[in-house]
Every structure is written in structure tokens, then in C-alpha cells.
Amino acid sequence: MTLPDVAERLDLSISKVHQMIRDRELIAVxxxxxxxxxxxxxxxxxxxxxxxxVLTLLADAGYDDDAALRWLYEPDDSLPGTPAVALGGDRAREVKRRAQALGF
Known part of the structure; x- marks a missing residue:
């Protein structure tokens, strides 16, 4: 989605979406x-x-935005599809645990 589309979906200003990206609440490429x-x-x-x-944990592990996005969308047989998909379900804590382990 483009940033204006995200702003509309979240009912926020475009500047708030930019701030969310800077604050690592969202990721954009x-x-x-x-x-x-x-x-x-x-x-x-x-x-x-x-x-x-998860974005904060990945940044702490040295991942830039492109690497973090690749990690989120890397297929994983032990999750339902990818970490990004698992974040929307009951495996979100497992995704956070795995992201945290990357820093060690």
C-alpha cells in the first residue's frame, strides 16, 4: 500500500504515518x-x-528495513507461512521470540 492509502485505512494524517515509520511502528520500502x-x-x-x-528487535539485531522485510516474508515451514502472516495470528509471540534470538 502507498503511504496515503495507509493513512486513509488507519484514519490518520500522512505525517502521522511518516512518524510511525520513523518510530519503527511500521516498515516501508x-x-x-x-x-x-x-x-x-x-x-x-x-x-x-x-x-x-518485532521491528525494534530486528533493528537491534542489525537488520535494516530491507533485511527486516525479507525476514518477515521468508517462508517458514514451522509457522503458518511467514513471520508476517504469523504476526496476525496466534503465533505472534513465537515470531517475537525468534526475532529476539537473532540478536544473540
Whole structure:
């Protein structure tokens, strides 16, 4: 989703979305010159509950935004699909535990 689309979905100003990215509450990457946020990280009208914590853990482990996004979308047979998908379900704590272990 583009940042204006995210702002509309979350009913926030575009500047608040930018602030959320700076604060690592959301992650955005450039695709064809446009910053985008994966749709499934914005559930309904909120950000996935555990996403900010996982992004902080990944940053602490030395992951930049591109590496963090790759990690979130790397298929994992022990999770329901990918860590990003698992964050939206009952395996979110497991995803946080795995992100935390990356720092050691």
C-alpha cells in the first residue's frame, strides 16, 4: 500500500504515518520510487499488534528495513507461512521470540 492509502485505512494524517515509520511502528520500502507498506501489516484499521516490537528487535539485531522485510516474508515451514502472516495470528509471540534470538 502507498503511504496515503495507509493513512486513509488507519484514519490518520500522512505525517502521522511518516512518524510511525520513523518510530519503527511500521516498515516501508521503496518500490519503483514509491514508498510502500505491505498490506497485511495493516490489519483492518490498526497496525498488527506485535509489529512494532518485532521491528525494534530486528533493528537491534542489525537488520535494516530491507533485511527486516525479507525476514518477515521468508517462508517458514514451522509457522503458518511467514513471520508476517504469523504476526496476525496466534503465533505472534513465537515470531517475537525468534526475532529476539537473532540478536544473540
Amino acid at each position: 521503496r518500490r519503483n520510487g514509491v514508498r510502500r507498506i505491505p498490506t497485511d501489516l495493516v490489519a483492518n484499521k490498526t497496525v498488527l499488534k506485535h509489529l512494532p516490537g
